[in-house]
Amino acid sequence: MAAAFDHSSAGTAAPLFSARRLKGWLLRNESLRGYSLLSPTLLVVFVLMVAPLVAIGILSFATQNYVTIDYGFSLKNYGIIFEPSAKPAYFLGIPFYLQKPIYFILLFKSILISLAATIVVVLLAYPMAYFLAFRVTKHKITWLILITVPFFTSYLLRVFAWKVILGYNGVINSGLTSLGLLDKPLEFLLYSQTSVIITLAHAWAAVAILPIYVSLEKIDRSLLEAGSDLGDTRLRRFFRITLPLSMPGTIAASLLVFIPTVGDYITPTLVGGTNGIMIGNVVQSLFGKGGNWPMGAAVSIVAMAVITVLVCLFLWGVGRRPTSWAEGANHRGAPARFDLIALYAVGYLVFLYAPVLLLPLFSFNDSIYVAFPLKGFTLQWYAQMAENGPLQAALVSSLKVGIAVSVISTILGIFAAKAVTRYHLPYRGPVMGLIMLPLVVPSIILGIALLTLVIKVLGIEPSLYTIGAAHVLICVPFAMLVMISRLDGFDKNLEEVSLDLGEGAWMTFWRVTLPLAVPGIVASMLLCFTTSFDEFLLAFFLSGNEATLPIYIWGQLRLPTQLPNVLALSSCILAASFVLVFLSERLRRRGLATP
Amino acid sequence: METKRDVERFIDQIKYGRVSRREIMRMMAAAGLAVAVMPQGRLAHADDGQPTIFTWTGYDVPDMWKEYTAKYNANPNSSIWGDEEEAESKIRAGFHPDMVMPCSYKVVKWNDSGFLKPIDVTRLAHWGEIIPTLYNVPDTVIDGKRMWIPMWWGLTAPTFRTDLAPEYVPAEKHSWGILWDEKYTGKLSMIDSLIDGVMAAAIYSGAKDPFNMTDDEVAKCKELMVKQRPLLRFYTNDNTGWQQALASGELVAADSWNDTILNLQKQGIPSMFMIPKEGPMTWTCGIAMTTWVKPEMEDRVYDLINAYLSVETGVYWVENFGMGHSNKGVYAKISPEELIKRGLTPDNIDAYIAAGHFQATIKNEPALQSMYEEVKAGI
Secondary structure (H helix, E strand, C coil): CHHHHCCHHHCCCCCCCCHHHHHHHHHHCHHHHHHHHHHHHHHHHHHHHHHHHHHHHHHHCCEEECCEEECCCCCHHHHHHHCEEEEEEEECCEEEEECCCHHHHHHHHHHHHHHHHHHHHHHHHHHHHHHHHHHCCCCHHHHHHHHHHHHHCCHHHHHHHHHHHHCCCCHHHHHHHHCCCCCCCCCCCCCCHHHHHHHHHHHCHHHHHHHHHHHHHCCCHHHHHHHHHCCCCHHHHHHHHHHHHCHHHHHHHHHHHHHHHHHCCHHHHHHCHHHCCCHHHHHHHHHCCCCCHHHHHHHHHHHHHHHHHHHHHHHHHHCCCCCCCCCCCCCCCCCCCCCHHHHHHHHHHHHHHHHHHHHHHHHCECCCCCCCCCCCECCHHHHHHHHCHHHHHHHHHHHHHHHHHHHHHHHHHHHHHHHHHHCCCCCHHHHHHHHHHHHHCCHHHHHHHHHHHHHHHCCCCCCHHHHHHHHHHHHHHHHHHHHHHHHHHCCHHHHHHHHHCCCCHHHHHHHHHHHHHHHHHHHHHHHHHHHHHHCCHHHHHHCCCCCCHHHHHHHHHCCHHHHHHHHHHHHHHHHHHHHHHHHHHHHHHCCCCCC | CCCHHHHHHHHHHHHCCCCCHHHHHHHHHHHHHHHHHCCCCCCCCCCCCCCEEEEECCCCCHHHHHHHHHHHCCCCEEEEECCHHHHHHHHHCCCCCCEECCEHHHHHHHHHCCCEECCCHHHCHHHHHECHHHHHCCCCEECCEECCEEEEEEEEEEEEECCCCHHHCCHHHCCHHHHHCHHHCCCEEEECCHHHHHHHHHHHCCCCCHHHCCHHHHHHHHHHHHHHHHHEEEEECCHHHHHHHHHHCCCCEEEEECHHHHHHHHCCCCEEECCCCCCCEEEEEEEEEECCCCHHHHHHHHHHHHHHHCHHHHHHHHHHHCCEECEHHHHHHCCHHHHHHCCCCCCCHHHHHHHCEECCCCCCHHHHHHHHHHHHHCC
16 A cells, blocks of 8 residues: 555656556545445346346337247337327226227326335334334344344235235124124225235335334434424424434335335235236236237336336435435433333234234144134144145245345445445446336346346356345345445544544444444345245246245145145244344343444 | 363353353354355255156145156156246246146147147056047147147036025026126136136137137127126135135135035035036146157156056045046046045046036137236226
8 A cells, every 4th residue: 555655756757647646546536446345236236137127128129929029129019008099098087098008007006006005104114113213222123123023924924814814704804793893794805905005014014114213213312302402392303303314214115115016916916806906917917828028028118117207206306315414323212101102113013913923823723724713723734844845945945045145135235335325426326226226127027037037148047046146136225225324324434533543444344334334234134134035026937946935835825725834834933033033132131242 | 162171161151241242253253154164965956867847836746756756766856837827938938847737728839839749648658548538638639749648637617605695506507607696796706817717708608619719709708707897806816715715705606626615515615516507617737748858858757747647646636636637547446425525526527528618729818818907907
């Protein structure tokens, strides 16, 4: 390092261009160092995301006739989507003047449902995140883990559990009927758009809570004190200080929920009833029974474009890239008070756990049907599960992939976040947009594109490694967002101090940045692990001979006799998670040096 | 950590909280490294010496290829699909199994896509035992070459609750019309697919050949489906789902397969599988060999196909899945009551199968699918 600053040639005029000066410039140029820090992440995104997307783009300009695809350039597919017609088709009273209105109508409908679901999720999640950040003083990480534990059971099973709660003979209906408040079961609870929104609100709760929590957590408490001292009531203080400062996290949460739910087709298929079709179903059908891959590609591109435009409008409307004025994370926890927020938190936990706790209930039920009334107590499903080889193999595969993915994604996310927050990067906006791109693409498109890439272009057989790569692709944006929220606020001076006092860059990172970022890291790892452990669609496309747990469960859901085994397994997973949480708490309290 | 004392000291340190964060980190890193370099245990790796089956979920259990295991003392590899379209996507994107199990109406398309290879039935020991009608399933012998072997069959027709819809109990009242009965609005369901859902509407609409409809017939069929949509609770592919709904009374009638009645009656629910007067649909699914089978693997693949056709597998099949098996020897081994419970008839199986509309390749699938999407979306 010293050689770069050799001033031995100071006496004579230094040549304008020399190796030494170039090397010095390279080492000092901030953008270059920033980008080199960002490069692993960018590489992953580029290979796994951009290349398949380009393939989809090319495909959208092709045409398909029965089974052969003609790659000659043609705008036929876009023509069909956009072709105008004099006779309008109506949806919610809005006329669509298109020859084939189904695509735009469904896109519009999907966006509306997603918006509704996003608003519900974020509104419900915010008070919970507030409770976690402000009211919880001890064992914060335990609480975080408790929030994510319900999501370790498979997404498919949770949807199933909601069917049990909302169903015809379900918990709500049987409960209200037996109390005499109803004489006929409520039918609108299930197989309606209401049920889609409720199920989505539950499914995305963790994804919404974590970014908001991370954002609230680093608000400097002295700002709030200042607000009170200057005369604000608690409510005004919330609206004028807390809410604006938590905007980055809230925006991140909204985007993280809105964008994937637009393309989701599994939830509306399972609980949406006859009114439940969304744009994802149409895309899936075009790639499947509809037998028109180029058309499917074209519809996906149009859908992605519309979503991107909406997101850009949203971000422009709320004032762009998350910046925060709060410095440092200085909190003295408020004394635990019993108030509305605590009550809400309890209620929210009930909401989170209710569907999930139904699973153990039915795993002891002596019947293959998951419906009330309960038939009797039995342990046979657990016995069967212990002998079920494929089930255990699937569980092990899922664990392997999940842990690997969460570690790799968090590392990539940390690098990316550090690059974005600590260095001045030109074109930061587009680069961040690129990294977030995997979230905008409907999973089914991503799955097919990746499969084509893996097999046709790279020539690798699908396996757990390909599933892992796909999961890293979708988890890196989550990790990056969470880490940015965390790294963004705290005092850069701390790192400068450390460097001044003689630590190298790496040790500064290890001893100063990392410990302060630990809540973010834990949140990121939890989020990534949950996402990967639960992810079904990409795993399904990219799996070879070894199934992951969601794939296995999907298969078993169609075989009524095997279903209780799956419930038994989920109950065991839940139990194991609780044990882990308990153990980790004891370890912490055993007087380890504070991390 | 070499002596017992070291170990004891280590445990004491942990117990009394005297281990610093750095030491913990060091230990965890060492443990992680150890795990990473540990030789792989006995995992189920894909065995290159065995053929790969690609089939429906649940049909890749060892009980089905007992003859194969007896001969080769090994299990074939297997991969599963949820429905044939997913399978097509995967195969088209490059996954190359040795054996696939499509239903008869997919054979033409898969053959045209270049997936299939003709099968030489002289190499199948159990071929002579197949139920006669099944030798002539439409669209499975292409250009004189047999591309597909029938393995299992069943019927698609409405199952309904006899206590909630008693007027449909007498045999002469059996009709697809129950699924259009406005008396049971909100308590009906259809299978969410072209072949089991739209074709049912096509049969009810009176089309001469439901699998080859003219444009007028398609329009009439669409009208019927549009009329039906507000009466339905859901469109579904979830066997478990409609069975549970029938069991709880949420549904009065459902478009279903003949195994539904087996599970319902096991639970003691009063229900019946109707044979509608317009004709039920008979479907057959079976086995095909892919073009990617290597010559040295061919013998094994034939043995595997043979194993699936055996009586032993057939009995397992009928008893567990409630659907028919193509080997006629199976029915002698199962008691008539058990057969009736599964909606199968113990006497002339042949005539039973022949009485329904045999599911065939649907003409103009993409256009029909597009129409179906519009109906479902409510346009």
